[in-house]
Amino acid sequence: MAQSSRTERMGRVRSKRRRNSTVIGVVAALLVLVVAGIAFFAVRAALEDRRRKELAELREASATIDASDVPTSTVPVEVPLLVGMQISEAELLVKAAGLTLIKVPTPPGEAVAGIVLEQTPVAGVRITVGTPIELIYADPAAVAAATSGALSSDAPASGLVVCIDPGHQAIANTGTEPVGPGASETKAKVTGGASGVVTGQAENALALTLSMKVKERLERYGVTVVMTRTTGAVDISNAQRAQVANEAGADVFLRVHADANTNADITGVSTLYPSGNDWVVPIEAESLKAAKLVQDAMVASTGANDRGVVPRADLAGFNWCTVPAVLVETGFLSNPVDDKQLANPEYQDNLADGIARGVLQYLGVSE
Numbered sequence: 001m002a003q004s005s006r007t008e009r010m011g012r013v014r015s016k017r018r019r020n021s022t023v024i025g026v027v028a029a030l031l032v033l034v035v036a037g038i039a040f041f042a043v044r045a046a047l048e049d050r051r052r053k054e055l056a057e058l059r060e061a062s063a064t065i066d067a068s069d070v071p072t073s074t075v076p077v078e079v080p081l082l083v084g085m086q087i088s089e090a091e092l093l094v095k096a097a098g099l100t101l102i103k104v105p106t107p108p109g110e111a112v113a114g115i116v117l118e119q120t121p122v123a124g125v126r127i128t129v130g131t132p133i134e135l136i137y138a139d140p141a142a143v144a145a146a147t148s149g150a151l152s153s154d155a156p157a158s159g160l161v162v163c164i165d166p167g168h169q170a171i172a173n174t175g176t177e178p179v180g181p182g183a184s185e186t187k188a189k190v191t192g193g194a195s196g197v198v199t200g201q202a203e204n205a206l207a208l209t210l211s212m213k214v215k216e217r218l219e220r221y222g223v224t225v226v227m228t229r230t231t232g233a234v235d236i237s238n239a240q241r242a243q244v245a246n247e248a249g250a251d252v253f254l255r256v257h258a259d260a261n262t263n264a265d266i267t268g269v270s271t272l273y274p275s276g277n278d279w280v281v282p283i284e285a286e287s288l289k290a291a292k293l294v295q296d297a298m299v300a301s302t303g304a305n306d307r308g309v310v311p312r313a314d315l316a317g318f319n320w321c322t323v324p325a326v327l328v329e330t331g332f333l334s335n336p337v338d339d340k341q342l343a344n345p346e347y348q349d350n351l352a353d354g355i356a357r358g359v360l361q362y363l364g365v366s367e
C-alpha cells in the first residue's frame with residue numbers, strides 16, 4: 001500500500017514534469033516562430049525601405065532637374081534594375097525618374113505574364129534624361145503582334161529606309177578610286193580592316209555580325225533595311241557602298257566598323273560624320289544630328305568610354321554619299337578589353353540595341 005502510493009506519487013510527479021517540459025517546448029517553439037516572424041518582417045521592411053529610398057532619390061533627381069535652368073539632358077540619372085519586375089511597376093519607376101520608356105512586348109514562352117525580361121540600358125548605367133529605357137516584357141498578346149505587326153503597313157517606321165554597310169570585306173582591294181566625285185586624289189577601294197589583339201577576330205566579320213543584329217532590330221519597327229553586303233566574300237569599294245545607299249534613297253546610311261590604334265590602352269566608341277569639304281555640305285547637318293543620337297544611345301546601352309562624334313572629310317564612303325551618313329566605331333580591336341567584349345554576343349546585342357535606338361530616334365520613330 002505505502003509502496004504503491006509512493007509509486008503513484010512518483011508517477012504524478014513524473015507526469016507533471018512531462019507536462020512542464022511539454023509546455024516549455026511549446027513556449028520555446030512559439031518564441032522561435034515569433035522571432036522568425038519579427039526577423040522576416042524586419043528584413044522585408046528594410047528591403048521596402050531601401051526601395052522607397054531609391055525611388056525617392058530617383059524622384060529627387062528628376063525634381064532637381066525640373067527645378068534647374070540647366071538643360072535636362074546634361075544631368076545624368078542612374079538606370080534602376082527593372083528586370084524581374086512587373087511592367088506596370090517598372091513603368092512607374094521609370095516615369096518617377098523622369099525618364100522615357102519604350103515598351104516592347106514579346107511572346108512570354110515560359111515567363112510570367114507582364115514580367116520584364118530585358119532592359120536597355122542595363123542597371124547602373126548613367127543616362128541623361130531624354131534617353132529612353134527600352135523594356136522587353138512577356139506579353140501573351142504579343143504572339144499575334146510578332147507575326148503580323150512587323151510586316152503590316154501601319155508599323156511605326158513603314159516607308160523608312162536605312163542602308164547598312166558592314167565595314168570592309170574578307171579580302172581587301174587595294175586598287176584606288178577617287179576620294180570624292182571628280183577628285184584627282186585617290187584612296188584604296190576597301191582596306192582589310194583591323195583584327196582583334198586577343199581574339200584574332202576580323203573587323204569585316206565583326207562588322208557583319210553587328211550589322212545583322214542592327215538590321216533585325218530596325219525591321220522590328222517596320223524599317224526597310226538595305227545591306228551593302230551580307231557576306232565577306234564580296235568586292236565593293238567604299239564609293240560603291242555609298243552609291244548603294246544613294247540608289248536605295250536611304251533616310252540614313254549607317255556604316256559599321258571597329259577601331260584600332262597603335263596604343264593598346266585606347267578604348268571606347270565614337271561616331272564619325274561627314275564634314276569639312278564641299279561634297280558633304282548638303283548632308284552635314286543631318287549627318288551630325290544622326291551621329292549625336294547614335295553615339296549617345298550606343299554609350300548608354302554599353303557603358304563604353306564615350307569618344308564623341310568626329311567630323312571626317314577624308315572618307316570616300318562619306319564623300320560619295322548624298323544621304324545623311326554616320327560611321328560607328330564600336331570599340332578598339334587593339335585594346336584587349338574592348339576586343340574581348342566585342343566578341344561577346346551579349347555585348348554585341350547591347351551595342352546593336354544602342355545603335356538601332358539612335359537610328360530610330362533620328363528617324364523619329366517611337367514605340
Ligand SMILES: [Zn+2]
Nearest residue numbers: 167193257258
Ligand atoms: Zn574599319
